[in-house]
Amino acid sequence: MKILILKKEKTLFEIEGYAVFLPSSKGKFEILNNHCSMISMISSGIIKIYSSFLIKNYQNYDNDINISYNNNTTIIKVKINYGFLNFKKNILTILL
Numbered sequence: 001m002k003i004l005i006l007k008k009e010k011t012l013f014e015i016e017g018y019a020v021f022l023p024s025s026k027g028k029f030e031i032l033n034n035h036c037s038m039i040s041m042i043s044s045g046i047i048k049i050y051s052s053f054l055i056k057n058y059q060n061y062d063n064d065i066n067i068s069y070n071n072n073t074t075i076i077k078v079k080i081n082y083g084f085l086n087f088k089k090n091i092l093t094i095l096l
Contacts, residue, residue, distance in 0.1 A: 001033050001087075003049055005078060007096040013065065015076070017051040020092060022085065037088045042080065047094065049076040 003020060005013040020031045023045025031038075051074040055067055064079040083096040 001031075001035075001090045001092055003051075003092045003094070005047075005094045005096065012096070013076070013078070015049065015051050015055070015074075016053055017049045017076075019050040021048040022094075023047070023080075031085075031087055031092060034090060035087055039086050040084070042083045042085055042094070044081050045079075047076075047078040047080060049078070050074070051076065 001017060001020075003013070003015050003017045004011060018033055021028055022031065022040075023043045024040065025043050028045075029040075052072065053074060054069070055074055055076075066077040068075045068077075080096055083094055085095070086093045
């Protein structure tokens, strides 16, 4: 799935991923490839994105993104206060 994280009218992050864990008021939930379409509010916490792609030369100006690697998997953690998501046609858009 394509994952876009937008903040203040700019693209903070864009990557292909296969799993995303998101915080909500009821706990965490997960979105996988080909999930049904949905719109949801997300709460304060950490978004975790799992991808098979290696990320090179990423500049983290906000210090709220952490990138790590484990067994050919890229794990991206984004600290957020709140936001909204839209998932449709295998594209996840997160507005912070």
